[in-house]
Every structure is written in C-alpha cells, then in structure tokens.
Amino acid sequence: xxxxxxxxxQRIAREIKDGYYVNLGIGIPTLxxxxxxxxxxxxxxxxxGLLGIGAFPxxxxxxxxxxxxxxxxxxxxxxxxxxxSADSFGMIRGGHIDxxxxxxxxxxxxxxxxxxxxxxxxxxxxxGAMDLVAGAxxxxxxxxxxxxxxxxxxxxxxxxxxTGVACIxxxxxxxxxxxxxxxxxxxxxxxxxxxxDYIRAHTAGNxxxxxxxxxxxLS
Amino acid sequence: xxxxxxxxxxxxxxxxxxxxxxxxxxxxFGLCGIPEGLIQQVYKMGTTGLTCISNNAGVDDFGLGFWxxxxxxKTMIGSYVGENRLFESLFLSGEMQVILTxxxxxxxxxxxxxxxxxxxxxxxGYGTPVAEGKETREFNGxxxxxxxxxxxxxxxxxAWKADTSGNLIYRKTARNFNPMMATAGKITVAEVEExxxxxxxxxxxxxxxxxxxDRIIVGTFEKRIExxxxxxxx
Numbered sequence: 001x002x003x004x005x006x007x008x009x010q011r012i013a014r015e016i017k018d019g020y021y022v023n024l025g026i027g028i029p030t031l032x033x034x035x036x037x038x039x040x041x042x043x044x045x046x047x048x049g050l051l052g053i054g055a056f057p058x059x060x061x062x063x064x065x066x067x068x069x070x071x072x073x074x075x076x077x078x079x080x081x082x083x084x085s086a087d088s089f090g091m092i093r094g095g096h097i098d099x100x101x102x103x104x105x106x107x108x109x110x111x112x113x114x115x116x117x118x119x120x121x122x123x124x125x126x127x128g129a130m131d132l133v134a135g136a137x138x139x140x141x142x143x144x145x146x147x148x149x150x151x152x153x154x155x156x157x158x159x160x161x162x163t164g165v166a167c168i169x170x171x172x173x174x175x176x177x178x179x180x181x182x183x184x185x186x187x188x189x190x191x192x193x194x195x196x197d198y199i200r201a202h203t204a205g206n207x208x209x210x211x212x213x214x215x216x217x218l219s
Numbered sequence: 220x221x222x223x224x225x226x227x228x229x230x231x232x233x234x235x236x237x238x239x240x241x242x243x244x245x246x247x248f249g250l251c252g253i254p255e256g257l258i259q260q261v262y263k264m265g266t267t268g269l270t271c272i273s274n275n276a277g278v279d280d281f282g283l284g285f286w287x288x289x290x291x292x293k294t295m296i297g298s299y300v301g302e303n304r305l306f307e308s309l310f311l312s313g314e315m316q317v318i319l320t321x322x323x324x325x326x327x328x329x330x331x332x333x334x335x336x337x338x339x340x341x342x343x344g345y346g347t348p349v350a351e352g353k354e355t356r357e358f359n360g361x362x363x364x365x366x367x368x369x370x371x372x373x374x375x376x377x378a379w380k381a382d383t384s385g386n387l388i389y390r391k392t393a394r395n396f397n398p399m400m401a402t403a404g405k406i407t408v409a410e411v412e413e414x415x416x417x418x419x420x421x422x423x424x425x426x427x428x429x430x431x432x433d434r435i436i437v438g439t440f441e442k443r444i445e446x447x448x449x450x451x452x453x
Contacts, residue, residue, distance in 0.1 A: 046392070047322065047323075048248040048249075048251070048392050048395050049248075049392050049394050049395050050391075050392055055450050056448045056449050056450040056451075057448075057449060057450060058449065058450055059449055062444070062447065062449070063391065064250075064251065064393075064442035064443070064444050065251060065252070065379075065390045065391040065392060065393040065442070066391045066392055067248075067249065067251050067392055067444075067445070067446075068392075070446065071248075071249040071250070071251070071302075071445040071446045072445075072446040072448040073444060073446065073447055073448050073449075074448070082389075082391055082392060082394055083394070084326070084394055084395065084396070084397075084398045084399060084426075085248070085274070085322065085323075085325075085326040085395050085396045085399065086326040086327060086329070086330040086398070086399050088323075088326070089322065089323025089324075089326050089327065090327075092323060093323055093327075093341065093342070093343065112346075120311065123300050123307050123310055123311060123319075124299065124300055124301055125297065125298050125299035125300045125301060125319050126298060126299075126319060126321050126322070126349070127298050127299040127301075127321075127322050128298070128321070128322040128323060129321075130321035130323075130324075130343050130344050130347065130349065131321050131322060131323030131324065131343045134341070134342040134343040134344070134345070135323075135342070135343070161347065161348045162346060162347040162348070163347060164345075164346070164347065165345065165346030165347070166346075
C-alpha cells in the first residue's frame with residue numbers, strides 16, 4: 001500500500017535527532033511535526049522570524065502578530081526567539097539548520113529540484129525555498145511519487161524551472177525512501193507491501209536497486 | 220517637529236512628497252506586520268507607476284491588494300505571489316512586471332542597501348532562472364550569484380512601539396522585513412501602535428535605532444488573519 005501523507009510525514013520524523021533545529025515547509029512537511037517523539041527535543045524554525053514554533057493556539061490565545069511561514073496562527077515553545085527576516089535567512093544560508101524538509105513538483109537524478117512555478121499556469125513564487133535548498137546541508141524532499149496524471153515526479157532531468165541544482169540527497173514518497181548520488185536514485189526502503197517492480201515502473205529517472213530493499217518502519 | 224521629535228499628526232504629512240514613479244518598500248510578511256494605514260493612504264492618493272518592494276502583495280481585498288486593484292504598481296519585487304489571484308493574473312498577463320526574488324536574497328538585498336553594501340554573492344538561486352543574466356563566481360569550489368542592493372525613496376514600515384525620537388520595538392513575527400526596510404528608505408515612515416516619550420524605552424530593548432526613522436504615526440490596525448488555525452484539543 002502506498003503511504004498516506006501522514007505516513008510520509010511519520011517516516012521523515014524518524015530522521016529527526018535530539019537537539020536538531022529543523023525547518024519544515026508547507027504541505028506534507030508541516031505534518032512531520034505531529035510525529036516527533038516526545039523524548040526528542042526539537043526547535044522548529046519559521047523563516048518569517050521564529051525559532052520555537054509551538055502548537056496551534058486555543059481560540060483565546062490567537063495572536064495576529066504570531067504566524068508561521070504558511071501564515072497560520074501559532075504559539076511559541078519555551079525557549080523561543082524572534083528575529084528579522086535577514087537574521088532568519090542568515091541562519092538558513094549560513095548552514096545552521098540541521099534538517100530541512102520541503103515539498104517539490106519534480107526532483108531529478110542529479111539532485112535538482114523544481115518547486116516554485118509552472119510556466120504559464122501557476123505562479124506561487126519561490127518564497128524561501130531557494131535559500132533553504134542552497135543553505136541547508138541536510139534536506140529531505142517529501143512528495144508524491146507520481147503526479148495526479150500518474151506521471152513520475154522522479155525524473156532524469158527536471159522539466160520545470162529549478163529551485164536549486166544538485167542539492168537534494170534524500171526523497172521520501174508514498175512509495176519509497178530514496179537517496180540521490182552519482183546521477184541516480186538509490187532505493188533504500190519500500191513502503192510496506194509495495195514491490196520493487198512497482199517502484200521502478202513509477203520512477204522515470206535512473207533507479208539503482210542494491211540487494212534486498214527493506215520495508216519502511218514508520219515508528 | 221523640533222529636534223528629534225519625528226511624530227507627524229496625520230497620514231497626509233506621513234506621506235508628504237510621495238509621488239508617481241517612486242520606489243517604495245512595504246514591510247510585512249503576508250498580512251502580519253504591515254503598515255495598514257499608510258497602505259490605505261497611498262491607495263487614497265492614487266499614486267501610480269510605483270516600484271513596490273515587499274515580500275508579498277497582500278490578499279485580494281486587504282493590504283497591498285488595494286494597490287493592485289487600482290493598478291498603482293508598475294513593478295513588483297517580492298518572493299511570494301501565493302494566495303493573491305489578482306497578483307497572479309497581472310503577472311501572467313504581463314500587465315505588471317514582477318521580479319520574483321528568493322526571500323532570503325530579498326531580505327539581504329534590503330539589508331545591504333541600508334548598510335552601504337552595493338552587492339553580495341550568495342549561493343541561493345545559482346543554476347535557476349533567478350541567476351539568469353547575473354554575474355557568478357566560484358569560491359572554495361562552490362558557485363555564487365552576484366546580487367545587488369535595494370534602496371527606496373520611501374520605506375513604509377510597521378512597529379509595535381516607538382518613542383518620539385523614532386526608536387522602534389517590533390512584536391513577535393510582525394518584525395519580519397520591517398527592520399531592514401527601515402534602514403533602506405530615503406524617507407522611512409513608521410506606523411506604530413503606541414508612541415511613548417523619548418526615554419521611556421529601555422535602550423537595550425530597541426530593535427531599530429531612531430537614526431533610521433524619519434516620521435512616526437500612530438495607526439489603528441485591523442490585523443486581519445489569513446489562516447486562523449486552532450489547536451484540535453482547544
């Protein structure tokens with residue numbers, strides 16, 4: 001069975017280590033916060049100027065001056081800090097964030113990522129994504145393996161305008177956990193019950209399979 | 220006004236000298252920390268041909284969305300179109316020039332503008348459409364793009380508290396782009412929630428020193444929320 005969005009988030013949460021500063025993008029990445037084990041201390045960064053994102057507020061604690069990068073109302077955790085956008089991207093660009101999780105339209109076997117526009121159709125803007133992929137050393141892309149038309153999003157070469165070049169090393173999809181190196185996707189884990197052949201059929205880029213590929217453990 | 224007293228009595232005097240064709244920075248991230256009354260005043264004045272530098276362009280019926288509605292912006296420099304349908308259609312139709320800039324690069328371009336640095340190298344955007352036509356250079360085996368500084372004729376910013384000399388304190392994530400923009404405007408106008416006498420703010424707590432601020436006005440803020448999200452347990 002392919003993973004749900006929540007299960008993709010659950011698998012990624014296992015990559016978070018105690019003491020990490022983490023930036024989670026919009027979409028599936030945001031869900032990762034729900035699966036961080038209670039014994040793992042994490043500071044979540046919001047690029048609009050906060051370290052220490054807390055839970056969503058109760059109705060009486062809603063504060064319009066306190067939002068995350070997705071413009072959602074939030075609270076802060078103990079030990080939180082506010083700062084300007086320049087400071088925020090200083091810590092991103094300067095490589096101080098331990099793990100970045102973001103979504104994408106396409107990823108290719110060179111580690112290129114496209115996530116910010118579909119020419120002539122959809123313009124969202126890159127927001128902080130280009131800075132995040134340029135500055136972070138440890139990035140996981142969370143996305144569906146194929147788009148709504150059933151076409152693979154793991155390509156030989158991205159077709160959409162790029163967000164960053166040769167910067168993605170790990171991708172978690174509803175079908176698999178993959179690493180990218182030496183111009184290929186390397187299959188590391190399969191979603192429970194999903195065969196290697198099925199993954200191969202849904203991967204347009206070069207897929208390398210070595211030995212027995214274990215099934216994912218979600219928690 | 221006398222000495223360091225920068226408080227102005229109304230929006231007309233806050234925006235005196237603001238004319239067609241100017242470059243203007245507007246603080247805020249989404250609708251958080253935007254100078255609501257100053258934006259309204261520019262809308263009322265109908266100033267056109269503006270080059271507007273702001274991370275977002277508001278939503279369809281709030282914030283900079285008003286300027287879009289009246290076609291007051293000729294060129295928009297920002298990082299995120301997002302939820303604004305009018306912005307997206309003006310961009311796609313070519314009616315408004317849009318220079319999409321990575322958020323961190325935008326923040327740094329403004330910071331550089333205020334700090335007298337004409338340009339800087341960043342790895343952000345290398346190999347993407349953002350780097351097209353720009354000088355690149357390799358440092359220690361990595362590629363970087365040369366990005367130039369941004370300045371503005373007017374910087375319209377929002378702070379929480381000011382003293383009459385223009386020392387500013389921001390609140391929570393309403394800080395965002397406001398501190399850098401304060402430094403990069405030839406004329407910086409701060410719309411604030413409260414003005415206290417000079418000397419009433421702890422000098423250690425000030426985020427933006429008054430040297431950067433030319434005019435201060437007390438505004439009234441609706442503080443509209445884009446995504447009201449609540450805890451499920453609440």
